[in-house]
Amino acid sequence: MSRARAAIILAAGHGTRMKSNLSKVLHPIGGRPMMDWTIALAQSLGCEKIIVVVGAHNPDAKARAQALLGPNATVLQDPPLGTGHGVLTAKSALAGFEGDVIVLYADTPLIRTATAEQVFNKLSEGYGVAVLGFAAADPGAYGRLVVDQEGGLEAIVEAKEASPDQLKIRLCNSGVLAADATTLFELLGQVTNYNAKGEFYLTDVVGLARQHGLRAAAVEGFETEMLGVNSRVELAQAEALFQYQKRHAAMEAGVTLLDPNSVHFSFDTDIAQDVTIEPHVVFGRGVRVETGAVIRAFSHLEECIIRKGAWIGPYARIRPGSDVGENAHIGNFVETKKAKIGAGAKANHLSYLGDVTIGARTNIGAGTITCNYDGFDKYHTHIGADAFIGSDTMLVAPVSIGSGAMTGSGSTITKDVPAGSLGLERAQQRIIDGWATKFRAKKGATKALKSNGETL
CATH class of the missing domain: 3.90.550.10 (Spore Coat Polysaccharide Biosynthesis Protein SpsA; Chain A)
Structure with missing residues (x-):
């Protein structure tokens, strides 16, 4: 014994x-x-x-x-x-x-x-x-x-x-x-x-x-x-040794690192076989990446799950509580936090998705923001499957967008949008004939007088 x-x-x-x-x-x-x-x-x-x-x-x-x-x-x-x-x-x-x-x-x-x-x-x-x-x-x-x-x-x-x-x-x-x-x-x-x-x-x-x-x-x-650590210099040396060992282990396990020295792992980073990681990616604590996923350059991930075949970045920030579904796309300058993103969903450009559930195959247009915080409390947004969120949509939580629904670009959505419906909120567009021509003529005349030292 x-x-x-x-x-x-x-x-x-x-x-x-x-x-x-x-x-x-x-x-x-x-x-x-x-x-x-x-x-x-x-x-x-x-x-x-x-x-x-x-x-x-x-x-x-x-x-x-x-x-x-x-x-x-x-x-x-x-x-x-x-x-x-x-x-x-x-x-x-x-x-x-x-x-x-x-x-x-x-x-x-x-x-x-x-x-x-x-x-x-x-x-x-x-x-x-x-x-x-x-x-x-x-x-x-x-x-x-x-x-x-x-x-x-x-x-x-x-x-x-x-x-x-x-x-x-x-x-x-x-x-x-x-x-x-x-x-x-x-x-x-x-x-x-x-x-x-x-x-x-x-x-x-x-x-x-x-x-x-x-x-x-x-x-x-x-x-x-x-290596015992007694100074900031030795701390950096120990970090470098850890990163070298972690990168080496990842590549031995079937992970592709395009520029290993620029990728930074945490002690508990879990990367599956056949994941590709581009340069300058940082993994905070608690990240799991499933097989076939691609993490593109200059992305930062922490306390999240990236499912099979998903694409992240470049320049994406995946914050704690995020769960990115199979084959989903999170693109450049997109930030997620406590976001459950369904399989095949896409948010390819310039969006903030916090405290949100997004259904499968839904498309999130550029500039979309889930307005989840009123200065005191956080609120949830639900978006169903196969929805289409138009560019520059503000979703003011708590709010629900039904499956197959759409929102018009530039809308601020404060009420639920039923399944299959269009949510649209914008002022009626007006056309003033000839206004631009008159404006340019007036400004041009003023500029000419100033350049000749004259005043009106």
């Missing part, structure tokens, strides 16, 4: 290099706060208990963690005295827990489940402690993983404490560590702060474990997974 699992997520750093009023760990990657990524990783690993360690300076991180995990999911590290101290503050929250614990970081959002799973696997192989590492192109200030001739992990040495020979080691520490809960907290109780920074290092657990006769192991992941 597999052992129970828990996760301790460290999120108490000050993040001063981010230079932000928002807690560092709440800055998003792919539209998702970094801490949410780490919580999702812990959940994907099957952790039955997840404890987030926060600081007194970041109440927004505490609130976010509790919103996701419940009111008892956070502990306070105040003041922060190092990673070992941070993990130790979670001891009381895990009282009575019997199983393995993994330590994760809320500012390291790109670690894959398969990679972290290997850390737990080492514990099941009989190792007392397992650490996740990576071969760094430039080890720099990373802590080094010192491995013996049999491949066991001897120690983790911080760069500031490392000897010249140890600084040559390329296998570096990600900070992720796992151990049996009882073992972890017993070893942490023996950690001291006799080091250059005067902090309690989690990394000292490895050396202490060896002293107690326990074996330690190192698991190697990819350096790109281990």
Whole structure:
């Protein structure tokens, strides 16, 4: 029987290099706060208990963690005295827990489940402690993983404490560590702060474990997974890595990206096979696009569904609550919001369609607006199937246009139009014979006098 699992997520750093009023760990990657990524990783690993360690300076991180995990999911590290101290503050929250614990970081959002799973696997192989590492192109200030001739992990040495020979080691520490809960907290109780920074290092657990006769192991992941975010520059680097991975996965799954580097996805963007996406498209959160759809250039989509074979854009904005039906067309400079658009319906030009239901095969003329807001409340517009809405129609909600009905161009429709009927609202056109000729003659004469310095 597999052992129970828990996760301790460290999120108490000050993040001063981010230079932000928002807690560092709440800055998003792919539209998702970094801490949410780490919580999702812990959940994907099957952790039955997840404890987030926060600081007194970041109440927004505490609130976010509790919103996701419940009111008892956070502990306070105040003041922060190092990673070992941070993990130790979670001891009381895990009282009575019997199983393995993994330590994760809320500012390291790109670690894959398969990679972290290997850390737990080492514990099941009989190792007392397992650490996740990576071969760094430039080890720099990373802590080094010192491995013996049999491949066991001897120690983790911080760069500031490392000897010249140890600084040559390329296998570096990600900070992720796992151990049996009882073992972890017993070893942490023996950690001291006799080091250059005067902090309690989690990394000292490895050396202490060896002293107690326990074996330690190192698991190697990819350096790109281990990127920790401490500044806006590193945030942009992490975003770029996420976008690269998401684009690559989409194309591998059968999505055509005409200019991959100009398309921006969210963490939950769901694109089916045989979708074509033109350049400069942005997907906000909660977008699903079904097979055969085409998303044309410079379009922005969020919290919406694009059904099979639909065409979106170019220059379209599809806002939350929109459901664009099969083979429907939403064209240039059309904005939708809470719009359910039937199969084969078309709105090809310059329209706003909010809080509306549009039936199958209906045509929406250019310049149509659903007037859904009176400054206080929102109202719904219903348009039936096979209707034809003339260009420059204002539909003042609440209003219903029946199936097969039409509205005349330039109309402001305030009353329901029955099925098969024509709704028309415009002033009667007048013709004044010769008016334009007389107007031009008068204006021309005035202009000629002014150019000669004369006055009337």
